[in-house]
Amino acid sequence: MTSERQSRRDIVHFGKLxxxxxxxxxxxxxxxVRLDENRILATPTAMSKGAMKPSDLVIxxxxxxxxxxxxxxxxxxxxxxxxxxxxxxxxxxxxxHPPTATGFAASGMALxxxxxxxxxxxxxxxxxxxxxxxxxxELAEGLKPYVPDxxxxxxxxxxxxxxxxxxxxxxxxxxxxxxxxxxALVAHLLGRQQPLQGRELExxxxxxxxxxxxxxxxPLPLAVSCNFEGENEGDNNVDRPRPSSITESPxxxxxxxxxxQR
Ligand SMILES: [Zn+2]
Numbered sequence: 001m002t003s004e005r006q007s008r009r010d011i012v013h014f015g016k017l018x019x020x021x022x023x024x025x026x027x028x029x030x031x032x033v034r035l036d037e038n039r040i041l042a043t044p045t046a047m048s049k050g051a052m053k054p055s056d057l058v059i060x061x062x063x064x065x066x067x068x069x070x071x072x073x074x075x076x077x078x079x080x081x082x083x084x085x086x087x088x089x090x091x092x093x094x095x096x097h098p099p100t101a102t103g104f105a106a107s108g109m110a111l112x113x114x115x116x117x118x119x120x121x122x123x124x125x126x127x128x129x130x131x132x133x134x135x136x137x138e139l140a141e142g143l144k145p146y147v148p149d150x151x152x153x154x155x156x157x158x159x160x161x162x163x164x165x166x167x168x169x170x171x172x173x174x175x176x177x178x179x180x181x182x183x184a185l186v187a188h189l190l191g192r193q194q195p196l197q198g199r200e201l202e203x204x205x206x207x208x209x210x211x212x213x214x215x216x217x218x219p220l221p222l223a224v225s226c227n228f229e230g231e232n233e234g235d236n237n238v239d240r241p242r243p244s245s246i247t248e249s250p251x252x253x254x255x256x257x258x259x260x261q262r
Contacts, residue, residue, distance in 0.1 A: 002033070002091075002148060003165075003183060003247065004035055004041065005054075005076035005092065007033040007035060007041050007167070008041065008054035009054060010033065010054075010056075010059055010092075010154050010167045010168070011031045011032070011033060011043060011052070011054075011167065012052050012054055012096065013043075014031060014167055014168070014171045015029070015031055015049035015052050015207060016049070016050050016052075017169065017171065018031075018049050018050075018051045018094070018096050018119055018171075018174070019048060019050025019051075020050065021098075021178075022098075022174075022191055023096040023098040023174065023178065024049050024096045025097070026048065027045075027046050027047055027048055027049075028096065028097050028159075029043075029049050029094075029095055029096040029159075030043045030049075030074035030076050030077075030092050030095050031043050031044065031049070031092070031094050031095070031170075032074075032077075032080045032092070033091060033167050033240065034057065034084055034091045034092070034093050035059065036130070036142065037062075037106040038061055038062055039059050039060070039061060039067060040059065040060050040061075040062070040077075040080060040081065040084065041056060041057055041058075041059050042057065042058055042059075042073050042074055042077055042080060043056075043058075043073075043074050044056055044057065044058050044069070044072060044073060044074065044090055045071070045072050045073065045074050045075050046072075047071070047198070048123060049109065054250055055067060055070075056069075056070075056071055058071055058072070058073040058074075058093055060073050062081060062084070062085070063081075064077045064078060064081055065075070067135065068176045074137035075134065076095060076135065076139070078135075078136075078137060078139070078257070079093075079095065079140045079143060079161060080093050080095075081140075082143065082147065083143075083147055084162050086144070086147045086148070087147060087148065087163065089161045089165055089169070090164065090170075091164070091165050091166055092163065092164055092165075092166050092168070092169065092170040092171075093161065093162075093163040093167075093170055094142060094161070094162050094163070094167070094170045094173075094174045095160070095161045096159055096160060096174055097158070097159035097160070098159070098160060098174065098177070098178035098181070099178075099184045099258030100160065100178055100181040100185055101126075101159075101160050101177050101178050101180075101181035102152060102154075102158070102159050102160065103181070103185070104128075104154060104181050104184070104185075105128060105154040105155055105156055105157060105158060105159065105160070106156075106157050108128065109115065109128065110126060110127050110128040110154060111125065111126040111154065111180060111181055112125040112126065112127065112203075113125075113184065113193065113195045113251045114201060115180075115183065115184055115187055115193060115194075115195055115196070115197050116256065117184055117196060117204055118176075119176060119180045120196065120201070120204045120207050121204055121207055122173070122176055123150075123151060123152055123180075124150065124208075125150075125174060126150070126152050126153065126154055126160075126180070127146050127150055127153055127154065128153075128154045128155075128156055129142040129143045129145075129146055129153050129154065129155050129156060129157040130142040130156055131155075131156035131157050131158065131188070132155075134158065134215065137232075139155070140158070141156075142155070143155070143161065151163060151164060151173055152173045152174070152176070160174060160175045160177050160178075162177060167206070177229070186239065189190060242248065
């Protein structure tokens, strides 16, 4: 496990990257690291993620009570605690508002089409959680059905949360989500999409299950995602074999919103 000192430096470093890349504005966003089974190191509220010092960070327990630090902890700490509770494998969490992915979240669209092979291997798909008022338990409730099966989630009319077995891994997933959102937008603007399907998707499943260091249970995008109209959800998914490590998601009846061709 990374030392507290290194974790403080990591949060400051990746907070700065979020700010410099324009994934957050003003005092948006929050980051955290699991220090041990009872302590979470997190960013403070009301502070730019581009201007933090290691001493600005706050340590809270698993109930969100402050154990050390002069500042108040992020108002979204409840979302972080939910993810740490549901996913013992997770050590770091990043929440931001990257503009393209947040545009999808503001349009009620999941990023669930298999348009790019690397994204299918790395994240499976990125679902859309229902809206919840920031700083309230409602927000964490909306994420709950997706946390066990996905490593990055779009938050309706809000932003993105991603998490991994290191803070760096969580940050990399945030970059992947925003980059993929940009590609999906360009494909949409070009007026034609060519999602991976059939045999090619099956081969990606195999690569995904063999991927060294890969720990997510996130399923592949549903075959329905290949259907531009988002219809026949069950039909296209009937005979697709799944490796045992990729189980059927409890959220398989999740909201599926696809980009529609003009
Ligand atoms: Zn936010």
